Amino acid sequence: MIPRPFVYHAPESLQAAIALLRDHGDQAKLLAGGHSLLPMMKLRFAAPEHLIDLGRIAALRGIELVGNEVRIGAMTSEREILASPLLAEHLPLLVETARQIADPQVRTKGTIGGDIAHGDPGNDHPAVMLALGAHFVLVGPTGERVVQAADFFLGTYVTALEPDEVMTEIRIPKPAAGSGTCYAKLKRKTGDFATAAAAVVLRVEQGRCASVAIGLTNLAPMAMRAEAAEAALSGHPVDGAAIAQAGRLAAEACEPGADLRGDEDYKKAMAGQMVQRALRTALSRCTG
Ligand SMILES: Cc1cc2nc3c(=O)[nH]c(=O)nc-3n(C[C@H](O)[C@H](O)[C@H](O)COP(=O)(O)OP(=O)(O)OC[C@H]3O[C@@H](n4cnc5c(N)ncnc54)[C@H](O)[C@@H]3O)c2cc1C
Numbered sequence: 483m484i485p486r487p488f489v490y491h492a493p494e495s496l497q498a499a500i501a502l503l504r505d506h507g508d509q510a511k512l513l514a515g516g517h518s519l520l521p522m523m524k525l526r527f528a529a530p531e532h533l534i535d536l537g538r539i540a541a542l543r544g545i546e547l548v549g550n551e552v553r554i555g556a557m558t559s560e561r562e563i564l565a566s567p568l569l570a571e572h573l574p575l576l577v578e579t580a581r582q583i584a585d586p587q588v589r590t591k592g593t594i595g596g597d598i599a600h601g602d603p604g605n606d607h608p609a610v611m612l613a614l615g616a617h618f619v620l621v622g623p624t625g626e627r628v629v630q631a632a633d634f635f636l637g638t639y640v641t642a643l644e645p646d647e648v649m650t651e652i653r654i655p656k657p658a659a660g661s662g663t664c665y666a667k668l669k670r671k672t673g674d675f676a677t678a679a680a681a682v683v684l685r686v687e688q689g690r691c692a693s694v695a696i697g698l699t700n701l702a703p704m705a706m707r708a709e710a711a712e713a714a715l716s717g718h719p720v721d722g723a724a725i726a727q728a729g730r731l732a733a734e735a736c737e738p739g740a741d742l743r744g745d746e747d748y749k750k751a752m753a754g755q756m757v758q759r760a761l762r763t764a765l766s767r768c769t770g
Pocket residue numbers: 511512513514515516517518519520521536556557582583584585588591592593594595596597598599600604605606607643647648649650673674675676
């Protein structure tokens with residue numbers, strides 16, 4: 483299918499993009515890499531009358547370290563994330579995640595901001611953002627606000643973004659020194675969305691879990707934290723029994739829908755496996 487007709491805009495500044503959003507209200511959609519929006523338009527699940535391409539706004543790209551925080555422009559592509567020495571050094575979890583997203587064609591155009599703003603529970607960045615405790619900078623006609631990842635994902639394709647707001651930046655605190663991280667993703671084939679995936683940020687002190695955050699992908703209507711599993715691990719030795727129990731608790735907490743990737747029971751079982759795999763790998767990467 484081809485999309486319904488639309489007017490294409492290519493503003494060269496953030497202010498111009500926001501003015502267009504204000505003028506056209508819910509008749510307008512922002513276009514980033516287009517790898518989620520354009521398929522939806524072709525299927526006519528979305529039919530915006532105005533498409534506002536963010537691609538010419540240079541200020542929305544780039545990766546920098548400010549104090550202990552990594553700041554990533556929303557229009558930074560997955561390919562740029564993969565190629566970033568700064569991320570390889572300070573936030574390897576993000577590089578490991580981007581490597582498992584889709585295929586090289588999608589990663590060349592697809593952006594981290596689009597992946598998060600889309601609100602798709604099958605996208606990989608949202609669960610990773612939850613595990614990392616990220617913040618998102620949202621800019622609209624009345625100014626800027628900063629929203630925690632934990633408050634951003636409200637449901638399937640529903641986020642805290644207002645229709646006249648642009649996500650400009652993703653801010654991620656560097657995990658504490660000595661932390662181990664991992665993104666473990668089960669997919670049917672290269673380029674597929676997750677059947678189940680888990681992001682783990684783990685810190686161990688004197689053999690015990692000093693802190694842990696576990697994010698889950700495609701296992702509920704939106705990305706979620708495995709809070710019961712985190713609570714069971716906290717303060718305890720991270721051994722085989724504790725990891726197995728965390729996997730069981732995470733599996734119990736998730737609410738996946740049945741689809742081509744499997745039924746609910748299978749996905750829950752795979753959630754448990756991915757949590758265990760991510761915990762074991764993160765533990766092996768802890769240096770504290
Ligand atoms: C074959 C295929 C396989 C894929 N596999 C995966 C996968 O395994 N894992 C995964 O995570 N993703 C996957 N994707 C999705 C891909 O990563 C998309 O690129 C991503 O979901 C959306 O990013 P985008 O830059 O393309 O955004 P777009 O498609 O341009 O936009 C998506 C939505 O976000 C909004 N938006 C975009 N940028 C902003 C912004 N800065 N501020 C506010 N709103 C904004 C748009 O208005 C739109 O509603 C796949 C896509 C395809 C086609």
